[in-house]
Structure formats: structure tokens, C-alpha cells
Amino acid sequence: MSAKSQQVNSMQLDLEMNKAKLTFDIKKYNTAAGLYKKLYGKIRDEALQNDMLYMVAESYRRANNFKQAYEWYDKLVNTKYPDVRIIYSYGLLLKNFERYEEANRQFGDYLFEVPGDKNALREIKACAEAQMWKANPKRFTVKEVAALNTEFSDYSPFYVKGNLIWSSSRNEATGNEIFEWTGQKCSDFFTASPSGNSWSKPGNLKGGINTNFNEGAGWMDSTGSVFYFTQCNGTDGKGMNCKIYVSYKENETWVTPRPLPFCSDSFSVGHPAMSADGKRLFFASDMPGGFGEKDIYYIPYNNLKDTWGTPVNLGERANTNEDDMFPHAATDGSIYFASKGWPGMGGLDLYKTQDSAGTFKQAQNLQSPINSGGDDFGISFVPTAEINKDEDAIAYFCSNRQGGKGDDDIYAITNKPFIFKVIGKVLDKESGLPLPLATITLMDSSNNTLFSIKSTENGAFTAELPLKLISFIHAQKDKYFSSAAIQLNPVGLTKDSTVEVSFSLDAIPTEEYEFTLNGIYYDVDKADIRPDAAKVLDSLVIILTQNPGISIELGSHTDSRAAEDYNLKLSQKRAQSCVDYLTKKGIAKDRLTAVGYGETRLVNDCADGVDCTEEQHQENRRTTFRVLSTDYKKKR
Known part of the structure; x- marks a missing residue:
């Protein structure tokens, strides 16, 4: 060459x-x-x-x-x-x-x-x-509002009158101008409203606010008739700085926006947010005299005279030597903003401060999951009166964190409820060994099943329980008696809680095994169920209710001191009385068999003619039950 x-x-x-x-x-x-x-x-x-x-x-x-x-x-x-x-x-x-x-x-x-x-x-x-x-994330759930996001920048959402207003550089933005800072179209305001579990189709904010150049980061009053917003590059696109404009709605049309008087061609002013009392407008600016790149300021406003005071810097506890931007004035007086200058999780993080006798408190990071490694900014809270359900969003913000749909995306914040967890084991009562594949069932107070899970090979189980609901948990397994139900009450829970339970199940014995129901006594020559005997039978009602698949035999036994035939008939009546009592308590009649054994199954040597004590005769006067089957199915 x-x-x-x-x-x-x-x-x-x-x-x-x-x-x-x-x-x-x-x-x-x-x-x-x-x-x-x-x-x-x-x-x-x-x-x-x-x-x-x-x-x-x-x-x-x-x-x-x-x-x-x-x-x-x-x-x-x-x-x-x-x-x-x-x-x-x-x-x-x-x-x-x-x-x-x-x-x-x-x-x-x-x-x-x-x-x-x-x-x-x-x-x-x-x-x-x-x-x-x-x-150790805070108790919030953060979820992308996918219906509103695009592959382009969707940022600075603001909630007002049941609608969300935000800025977007999507293809539908006005004009064809490309913002060479980002390589995307200049941004416009868009709006959408909740529709069922989703949102209406986003549309341009009507009424003359949007231009061919950048509009973004706005604040609207609760009536939807006063709108402060940021406009950058000027109406001709040649400006280098941003200004705050205000417009008023008249007959569903926004009048020509005008810049606020404290804006300048020599520095940028943007991201307006009016205080709840309407007396202070918070904003971000790189005007001379700040702490860093951009700082948060407020300026007093007299609504009656429509006059503005002198900008006041929020001070070194809020502002840093980096960018501090996108303020939001909450109804409780807290000021939320985004900053790169405080210790954070990535790019812009969201922080909170509050005026205390003229001095703003030390900025507090909102932490995970609200903040992330990306830029997190532009938060706006939903009025408390419009939050009707636990799963309703309490705020919206934007982020370019990983996993989003495009550039900056809109996210919703909801309160994460406290967790009430149960952990436990199911054991064989006799051996103490774990019982795998046992069924653990949670019921409400009306006996409706909330869920059923299986124990692991080690007999263990864990589950998260519903809040604000008293429930009952029990365990069961084939060839074992079901456990008694344990009541669980999370009502009034103020922190994550875990309750430990343990179930020890009795194996259902074979048909040959007979249980004695201690405490069932009768008056002489009577078969009526006495109050003290009723209490014992009530416990049997619980067992049969908890184990709906078993059928039993109820046996009644006498001592040998009357005639054998007489004892046989009396014991049959007593066994039938037990069956009738259980039937009245809701146990299906075809699950119960009454057998009077009289004196045919003495448990000691006190037969006819043998001299025995009263205690020995009492051992023979008993009521028993044994399991006949475990596969009972209710007849239709």
C-alpha cells in the first residue's frame, strides 16, 4: 500500500x-x-x-x-x-x-x-x-406482569383509579424516532386495567400527552385529572436534558403540557412524585450543588396560588455520589427511590427514607426479593382500600433482572403469607419402627378433606397448612387402626411456625383376638346402658368412625352364678343394647354383630359350684369386641 x-x-x-x-x-x-x-x-x-x-x-x-x-x-x-x-x-x-x-x-x-x-x-x-x-428474602412475592411486558423497555408503572400507567418503548409508541442511548423507540405512556386474572390490552394514554420523543416516569392525582410527567429531548427532539411537565384533563382531553418553572435547559429535572398532602413535589435532578450524579429533591408547592418554592436536597442520608432517582411518595410519608450509590444487590436498588423533623432518615434497602442483581426502580403502591384479597398486588415496580420478558419489565409485589408447617412421623406402636406409605389426612372442622399425603420410607411427612383455618390431622394405614385426630390452630399466626406431631398406630388384630371394654357395667338383671357404660361405648364410636372399613363383633359375658340358659339370654340382650347404642350414634348396623356368650367363656376357674370372690366373678362379667373384617363398604 x-x-x-x-x-x-x-x-x-x-x-x-x-x-x-x-x-x-x-x-x-x-x-x-x-x-x-x-x-x-x-x-x-x-x-x-x-x-x-x-x-x-x-x-x-x-x-x-x-x-x-x-x-x-x-x-x-x-x-x-x-x-x-x-x-x-x-x-x-x-x-x-x-x-x-x-x-x-x-x-x-x-x-x-x-x-x-x-x-x-x-x-x-x-x-x-x-x-x-x-x-433470607423478605416476606413478599414478586411476579412478572407478563400481560403488560414486551421485548422492549416497560418501566415506571404508576397505579391510579384502578389503572396502571407506565412508559414503554414498544413498537406501538408514537412516531418512528429511535432513542440512540438505548437503541429502542422513544417511550410513550401506556395504560391498562385489571381484567379477571389478567389485564386489558395495553393502549396509548389518550389525550395528547404522547409525542414523537421521550415521555416517561409520571405521577397522576387520585382523580386522574392532574398529570406530572418527565419529557426528555424537548418537543423537537434536539434537547439534551429532561424537564417535568404538567397537564390538566378537561373534557377527557389533556390540555397542552407546560414545563414547571424551576426546570432548566442547563440541567435535567424528572421523575415527579407529589406527596399525599399535595404540598411537596419530589423529583430527581443533576442540578448544581448535589451529592453526585442525580439526587432526590423536593420543592414546596402552594396549590391555591399555584406557586413553587425552592428545591431542597434530601441530604446525605438519602443521596449518594451515584444516581439517586425515581422517587415515590407513599401515603404514610415514606419516600421510596432507586439508587446506585448505597450498598445494593446489583444496579439500581429500591430504598426507603422518611422525613424526620426536617432531616431525612438513613436510606434502607428493600432487599430481596424486591431488589435483584438488575436495575430495580419506579415503585408505585396500590391504595390500601383497593387491596381486597391476600393475593392482590400491593405495589408495582420495574426491573431488568434475569428471567424477564425483555429489557425493563413490570413486576407486581404481593404480601407472602406466613407459613404454618407440620412435620412428623408415623410409627408402629408396638415395635416403634417407622411406617412407610401411611396416609396423613388433613380435615377442616366440617370433616371436609383438605389434603392427603403419604409418609416416606422413614415414616416421615411434612406439609404446609392453610392459614386462618383450624384443622385436624390424623394418620392411617392398611391393617392398622387410624390415629385420633390432632387439632392444629394457626389463627393469629404472626411468624413462620412449625409444629411437630407423631402418630403411633396399633396393628389391627386377627379375628381370634378379643378386646375387653373395661368400664361397661349393668344393673342386676338389666340390659340397659348406664351413663358410665355410655362413656366407654362413646370411645368405641370414635374408633369405628376413624376406621370406617372395619366390622366388629360385640360380645357380652356373664359369670356362672345364674342358670346357664338365663345367662345366655341376658348376655345377648346386653350385647344387643351395645349394638343399638352404637347404631344411634351413627355407626352402620351392618358393621355390628351382637353375640351373647353367657357363661361359656369364663376367664378363670369360677364355674358352677366353685367358691369365688366377688372380684373373681367380676372378671367374667365383661363386654368385648373383636374385628371381623377390614374391608367394609357402605351399602348404597
Whole structure:
């Protein structure tokens, strides 16, 4: 190649590099990444090629394209690039993917190069806390609202009057302008309402709010007639900063929005959120005098005069040297916001603070599962009066965490109920050995079955029980008597609880085995069931109810002191009295057989003519039962 050709190629390369740098400097990061990738493929000088590699990686990182940024940074850290800051940035990306131990090592390596660096020390602390928070999540369930999300950015949801309003860069957004920071369309406001277990089809917010350029992060009053929102790039798309606009609804149409008077062309103001009393508007801004990149401020507002005061920074307990954005003013006075500057789980995390006598309290991380390794921001709470069921959402927010549908996605937060768990074992009563495949059944107070499970090979079982419901649990197994039911009462539970139970089951004996029912006595020459005998038979009712498959024989026995024929007839009447009593208590008659044995089955030597004590005669006067079958089925 001639010297002249080399000179032309060098000049062309310089022009392309200048164009890429200018694009990066004006925050068109996604476009800049594409330009630097082309340069990276053209350049052969190793040092300059590494410079291009860094710019590709950093452009994607600033565009919040974590996947691409990680891939390019992963290449970069294996080169001889001289700037040690890449180690720190690579650690941040590892955090985005919740690879906390690897990230911690990167921050440690960076500290070796830059001893005492406050940001690296903060991130090492954050990695430890993130792992702890992930292992011990708060009592919330976070679920993607899939019906509202697209492959593009869906962010900053705001709940008002039974509707969700959010910003989206989906294909249906107004116009064809591409926002070169992200490579997606400029965002518009969309809205949808709950419909059964899903949502209505999302539609553009009607009434003249949306333009060809970026609208996002809004706040609407409870009547749905006042709307503050963020507009970036100006109405012509040439602006570099964001401003807060306000519009009022008249006859179902939003009047022409106007910027608030404290906005400026020299800095950005956005993400409005009015306090519940309407006296303070919270917002994010990079105006001069802050603590870092963007800070949270509030400005007093006089609704009667429609006048604004002077912006007030929330202070160093809320704001950091990084981005602090997307405030939300809850009805209890708490201020929720997103920040990169406090110890967190990844990118932007959600935090909470509150005004205390003019000073805002130390920011508190909302932790897992609300926060993640991705960017978590733009939270909005549902009014308590509109939360009707335990499974209803209490808030919505957005996140670009792993597992979502696209870029930023909308998620719902619900309260996770306390867990009431039962663990236990089923054992053979005689041997103490575990009984596998026993059936454990949970019933409600009306004897409706809530669930049935089987014990393991070790006789063990575990189950999560319904809350706010008194229930009864028992165990049963083929060829064993069922256990008595144990009452479980989780009503009023204020923390996760576990109850341990153990069931020891008696094997059902063969037909030859006879049980004596102690405590059944009769008046002389009578067969009536006395009150004391009724109590004993009631216990038999429980056994038969708990074991609906067994049929039994009830036997009545006398001593030998009357005539044999007389004793036989009297014992038959007494056995039948027992059967009749059980039948009246709901036991099927065909499960019961009454047999009077008279004096034919004495248990001692007190036969006719043998002199015995009263105690010895009493041993023979008894009521017995034995199991005849275990496969009884109720007749239809």
C-alpha cells in the first residue's frame, strides 16, 4: 500500500473515531457501541484495539445492556488494557448477574491496585449483604406482569383509579424516532386495567400527552385529572436534558403540557412524585450543588396560588455520589427511590427514607426479593382500600433482572403469607419402627378433606397448612387402626411456625383376638346402658368412625352364678343394647354383630359350684369386641 493510501486510511479512521467519540459524549451509547465495534474490527494495533474494546464495553454498560457489556468486558479484562478501573466495572457487571463471590474478588483486586477506595469498599460490603438478603428474602412475592411486558423497555408503572400507567418503548409508541442511548423507540405512556386474572390490552394514554420523543416516569392525582410527567429531548427532539411537565384533563382531553418553572435547559429535572398532602413535589435532578450524579429533591408547592418554592436536597442520608432517582411518595410519608450509590444487590436498588423533623432518615434497602442483581426502580403502591384479597398486588415496580420478558419489565409485589408447617412421623406402636406409605389426612372442622399425603420410607411427612383455618390431622394405614385426630390452630399466626406431631398406630388384630371394654357395667338383671357404660361405648364410636372399613363383633359375658340358659339370654340382650347404642350414634348396623356368650367363656376357674370372690366373678362379667373384617363398604 502506498504512503498516500495509508495516509487516506489513517484520516478516515480518525474521522470514524471522532464520530464515535462525539456520539458517546452526547450519550447516544447504543449507537456509539455499534461505531466502536466497527473500529475494533478494523484496527490492528493492539493498544488502540484495546481502547476500542473498552469503548464498546463501556458504551453497552452505560446503555444498561448488561448482557453485551459483560461479554465485552470479559474480553477486556483478559487484555493488557492499562486502566485498572475496568476491574471495578467488571465487578459491577458480575453483580448484575448475581455472581457475588466473583464480583467480590474483582473488587478485592481493584483495592489492591487502589488501596482504600471507598466505592470498592462499599461494593465488597454490598456483595456480602446481597448474598445474605438473597438467602433470607423478605416476606413478599414478586411476579412478572407478563400481560403488560414486551421485548422492549416497560418501566415506571404508576397505579391510579384502578389503572396502571407506565412508559414503554414498544413498537406501538408514537412516531418512528429511535432513542440512540438505548437503541429502542422513544417511550410513550401506556395504560391498562385489571381484567379477571389478567389485564386489558395495553393502549396509548389518550389525550395528547404522547409525542414523537421521550415521555416517561409520571405521577397522576387520585382523580386522574392532574398529570406530572418527565419529557426528555424537548418537543423537537434536539434537547439534551429532561424537564417535568404538567397537564390538566378537561373534557377527557389533556390540555397542552407546560414545563414547571424551576426546570432548566442547563440541567435535567424528572421523575415527579407529589406527596399525599399535595404540598411537596419530589423529583430527581443533576442540578448544581448535589451529592453526585442525580439526587432526590423536593420543592414546596402552594396549590391555591399555584406557586413553587425552592428545591431542597434530601441530604446525605438519602443521596449518594451515584444516581439517586425515581422517587415515590407513599401515603404514610415514606419516600421510596432507586439508587446506585448505597450498598445494593446489583444496579439500581429500591430504598426507603422518611422525613424526620426536617432531616431525612438513613436510606434502607428493600432487599430481596424486591431488589435483584438488575436495575430495580419506579415503585408505585396500590391504595390500601383497593387491596381486597391476600393475593392482590400491593405495589408495582420495574426491573431488568434475569428471567424477564425483555429489557425493563413490570413486576407486581404481593404480601407472602406466613407459613404454618407440620412435620412428623408415623410409627408402629408396638415395635416403634417407622411406617412407610401411611396416609396423613388433613380435615377442616366440617370433616371436609383438605389434603392427603403419604409418609416416606422413614415414616416421615411434612406439609404446609392453610392459614386462618383450624384443622385436624390424623394418620392411617392398611391393617392398622387410624390415629385420633390432632387439632392444629394457626389463627393469629404472626411468624413462620412449625409444629411437630407423631402418630403411633396399633396393628389391627386377627379375628381370634378379643378386646375387653373395661368400664361397661349393668344393673342386676338389666340390659340397659348406664351413663358410665355410655362413656366407654362413646370411645368405641370414635374408633369405628376413624376406621370406617372395619366390622366388629360385640360380645357380652356373664359369670356362672345364674342358670346357664338365663345367662345366655341376658348376655345377648346386653350385647344387643351395645349394638343399638352404637347404631344411634351413627355407626352402620351392618358393621355390628351382637353375640351373647353367657357363661361359656369364663376367664378363670369360677364355674358352677366353685367358691369365688366377688372380684373373681367380676372378671367374667365383661363386654368385648373383636374385628371381623377390614374391608367394609357402605351399602348404597
